[in-house]
Amino acid sequence: MQTTVLERVEQVADGAVSLVLRGAGGPLAAWEPGAHVDLALPNWLTRQYSLCGNPADHDSYRVAVRHDRLSRGGSEYIHLFLRTGRTLDVSLPRNNFPLLPAPEYLFIAGGIGITPIVPMLAAAVEAGAPATLVYVGRTLATMPFADELRANHGDRVRIYATEDRGRPDLAALAATLSPQGLVYCCGPTSMLDAVEAAFPAQRLHVERFQPTVKQFAPDQPFEVHCVRSGQIVRVGAEESVLDALNHAGSRVRSGCREGVCGSCEITVVDGEPEHRDDIGAPPGRMYCCVSRSLSGRLVVDL
Template sequence: MQQTILERIDRVAQGVFSLVLRGADGPLAPWEPGAHIDLHLPNWLVRQYSLCGDPADRERYRIAVRDEPLSRGGSEYVHRFLRPGRRLGVSSPRNHFPLEPAPEYLFLAGGIGITPILPMLRAAIAAKAKVTLMYAGRSTETMPFVAELHSAYGDRARFMATGDRGRPDLAALAAQSSSRALVYCCGPASMVETAEAVFPSDRLRTERFQPTARTFAPDTAFEVVCARSGRTVEVPPEQSLLDALSYAGQPLASACREGVCGSCELVVLDGEPEHRDDIGAAEGRMYPCVSRALTSQLVVDL
């Protein structure tokens, strides 16, 4: 974990604060557009936020935090109690939403979903790609970084206040978009689901802040062998693998506990995991906060 000092807090939209975090002990870990960090708050909560600053700035990270009405304590603490000068721990950046090379891009952002898109825009334009942004929100007052985007990108950025004009017509955008364009979408579940319905899957890249609602077979018991410690842990149906490991003295880092952040990634050496995450676990990896086992035993690198 890296240590940072909260350098600035700025109001960038109604109910949205931008936080600038300066490295407390020198340069921060490098990152690329699409990456996010875990922010360790003083109230013992850990929350994930997309990096929306400049990857070339190794001294600072920038994130944005919306004040959620149904906050579980993270955004509430940031908006009510956090002040400049506070020391905060952050994880190294992780990236499950990388910007791939392409001659053209269509970026679709909804509300706070603009945050991972901001550095992507800068990188795409620096690479001389053709870029279009469609940015939607309830009103321009609630949409962070509108002024920054308008100033930097002019007519390449289109803004839609859904409270006045309704939702953007993504089907029409899909019909008009070039077959050479990669489409990056981050926003509410309704926007992501519509994008998945109208854009070809081979050209669409998405990031979700909440897990997809899906149905799995009933949970069953299985056992996990920790290869390094030699310990075998029983995982009952009513308990997650993450919790079972923790209670057995084999704790893992974790944050979202919903299969969307990747902080609890675990290496699987043998057995077949049942992947229930929204990230798309790589071969030989799983996320034990939500995923379970299709075999009676898993062997993991712990």
């Protein structure tokens, strides 16, 4: 974890604020567009937020938070109680949504889903690639960074305030994209579903804030063998690997507990994990908040 000080809170849209976090002990860890961090809040909650500042700035991070009416305590605390000068622990950046090289980009963002897209658009423009942002929100007043984006990128940015202009024609956008162009999208589930229906999967990259609904066989108990500690942990049918490990004393960090952030990644030495996450665990890894085991015994590096 890195120690930061909350330097600035800015209203960036109706119901949304940005936080500027300055490193308390020197430069902060480097990051690339698409990365996010875990923010440890003073109310004992940990939440994940996309970095939306400038990757060349190693002294501070910027994130943005919308006040969720159904908040589980994270956004509510930030909007109502968090004040400048507060010391906050921030994880090293992780990137499950990296910007890949391409001759052309189309970025599509909905609401607070603009946060990972802000530095992506800037990086694409800096690289000299043709890039277009289609930014969708209910009204202009509810869309974070809309003015900043238009000031920095001009007519590369197309704003769709749906109460006035309706929604973009995704089929028309797909028809005009070059064969080698890539599409990056972040936003609500309804937008992601529509984008996935409109664009070829091999050219589309999405980041979800909520997991997709999946069907699996009924959960079965199994054992997790921890190589370094020698401990054998039984995972019941009604509990997650994460909870079983933590209850047994093998502490594993976690954030979303929904398989979308990657903070609970562990190394699998032997056995066959059943991956249930939404970000695609790399070979030899699993996200233990949601994933389970297809074998009766799973050996992990803990």
